[in-house]
Every structure is written in C-alpha cells, then in structure tokens.
Amino acid sequence: MKSDTVYKAAFNAMLDLLAASSIGMALPPENDLSRVLNVSRTTVRKVVVEMAARGFLAGEGRSRIIASMPPGSARFSDAETTSTSDQVERQFMEWMLRGDAKPGTLINELELARVFGVATTGIREFLNRFQRFGLIEKRPNAGWLFKGFTEDFAIELFEIREMFETRSALALAELSPSAPVWARLRAIEREHHDLLGAIDDRFHDFSDLDNRFHRMVNSAVPNRFIDDFYDVITFIFHYHYQWNKRDERRRNEIAISEHLAYIAALFSRDRDQVKAVCNRHLTSARATMLRSFGR
Numbered sequence: 001m002k003s004d005t006v007y008k009a010a011f012n013a014m015l016d017l018l019a020a021s022s023i024g025m026a027l028p029p030e031n032d033l034s035r036v037l038n039v040s041r042t043t044v045r046k047v048v049v050e051m052a053a054r055g056f057l058a059g060e061g062r063s064r065i066i067a068s069m070p071p072g073s074a075r076f077s078d079a080e081t082t083s084t085s086d087q088v089e090r091q092f093m094e095w096m097l098r099g100d101a102k103p104g105t106l107i108n109e110l111e112l113a114r115v116f117g118v119a120t121t122g123i124r125e126f127l128n129r130f131q132r133f134g135l136i137e138k139r140p141n142a143g144w145l146f147k148g149f150t151e152d153f154a155i156e157l158f159e160i161r162e163m164f165e166t167r168s169a170l171a172l173a174e175l176s177p178s179a180p181v182w183a184r185l186r187a188i189e190r191e192h193h194d195l196l197g198a199i200d201d202r203f204h205d206f207s208d209l210d211n212r213f214h215r216m217v218n219s220a221v222p223n224r225f226i227d228d229f230y231d232v233i234t235f236i237f238h239y240h241y242q243w244n245k246r247d248e249r250r251r252n253e254i255a256i257s258e259h260l261a262y263i264a265a266l267f268s269r270d271r272d273q274v275k276a277v278c279n280r281h282l283t284s285a286r287a288t289m290l291r292s293f294g295r
Helices: 002-019 030-037 041-053 083-097 109-114 121-132 151-173 181-199 199-218 224-237 249-266 270-290
Strands: 104-108 138-140 143-146
Touching: 002 030, 002 181, 002 199, 002 270, 030 041, 083 121, 083 199, 104 109, 109 121, 121 138, 151 181, 151 199, 151 224, 151 249, 181 199, 181 249, 199 249, 224 270
Parallel strands: none
Antiparallel strands: 104 143, 138 143
16 A cells, blocks of 8 residues: 555654664654655654654653664565555666667566566556657557657756756755765665675666665655656666666776765765766766767
C-alpha cells in the first residue's frame, strides 16, 4: 500500500535524523518533524510511537528524548520504502541498460509486467510519461517502440539539468546541520566507497547509485515540476550515455571519484567550492554524453 510505503520511508528518514543527533537530545516538535520528513503529522505520530516502543525514544507527548541509537537492522529495505512507480522506473532503466537496448527496440508491456512482477497498469503509466516527449511511441497490441532521441534534444535538456542541479546543490549546502539529508548523504558516500572498492565486478551498479545521488541533491529544493521533469533527465543522462559500452568501467570509476569530490564539497558547506565541483562534474557528464553520440 502507498500509505505503508510512506510510513516506512518516514521511519527510515527518522532513523537518519537520530543518527545525526546524540543520546539525550530532545526530539523536535511534531510540526517540525512533519516538515522535515515531508509527511503528515499522523504519520509522524505513528513513527514516534513505534520508535518509542522499540526503546529508541523515551518520554511522553512533547517531551520525547533520544534514548538509544537504533541499529542498522532497524531500517526497512529499499524495496519496502520505494513506491511502485519508482520501482518500475528503476527496473526499466536497468532492463534497458543491461539489455543494451538501442533506438528501434520494441517494448512489450505484458512481458515487462511479468519480468518486473507488477501490474501492466504500472508499466503503462511509466511509458506514458515518456510518450509525451517523443521518446517512446505506442503501437497496437500492447506494444511500444523506443524511438531514441537526437543530440540537440539531449543538449537542450542538459541545459535545464545544469540550472536545476546547481541551484539545488547550493541550497543543500545551506541546510541546517541537523537536517536528515546529511545522514543520508553520509550513507550514500559509503556506498560510493564500497562500489569503488569492487569496481571490477560491480561497475554496472553505478547507474542506480548515480541516479539516487543526483536525485538526493535535487530533493534539497522540492519542486513538483522539477521532480516530474527529472524522470526524463534520468533516462537520458543516467542511462543513455552508458549504452556506449566502450571504457564503461573506467568511465564509471572516474564518475565515482567525481561524486566523492562533490559530496566532500557539500559537506564543506562552502558555496564557491560546491558550485565549482558541481559544475566540473556536470561538464564531465556532458562530455561523456556527447561522446555517446559519436563526438
């Protein structure tokens, strides 16, 4: 259920908030938690009650304090905290990437629904979002054609991405030290180090990590239009350029190192450094994308 997914995601976000605090600290007011976690106060109360039952919080009502640091096993898995639409997006992107799909590839929504373990309506809703941009065309009998996109289309979209992300990165660097995003950023930083240490065997896994990192940066300034548009940005910049298999391992290794420098700049909270490192990484990503068009 959607509500259950929202609750579990909020629970994990609260764990991040506790991890960035210390034992004995007072829990923020309910209204503040609702705003920080981006959920209703009803969901906040449900999370707080559960955490108190597990012994992570002590006290009653508005006088809650952090009683203990939750173990890593307290977290819900990604599968439990990700909405069906997000799961379909991630699985579809991985399917296109690992299947080495090219423009002209036929897509059967019934087959994808079987492979992904979801209803066909979930597949259809996802594909419809791209149809309006001319990237996918509906065919008779539950079929779709991936049409691809031109270099000019990709460059225009990249210009939008640069504006969005630079603005978001600077806003993230100005967030309060107690904001949950810092704990999440530290966690994704560890994932980058883990992947870098196993790059020979896991370089394909960078696609998902790349997507989640940039979405985290852009979530610093919530905007419903940016969120919707970012689906297309993800499709092109986090997956398309990787269809060029040449030097894929090396390219991903370089990108991971750029991400780590980007993350370090965000933790520095220095606006000039954040802007410089963000621009440097996006310039590198732009060059990689253009090479995929044969430049």
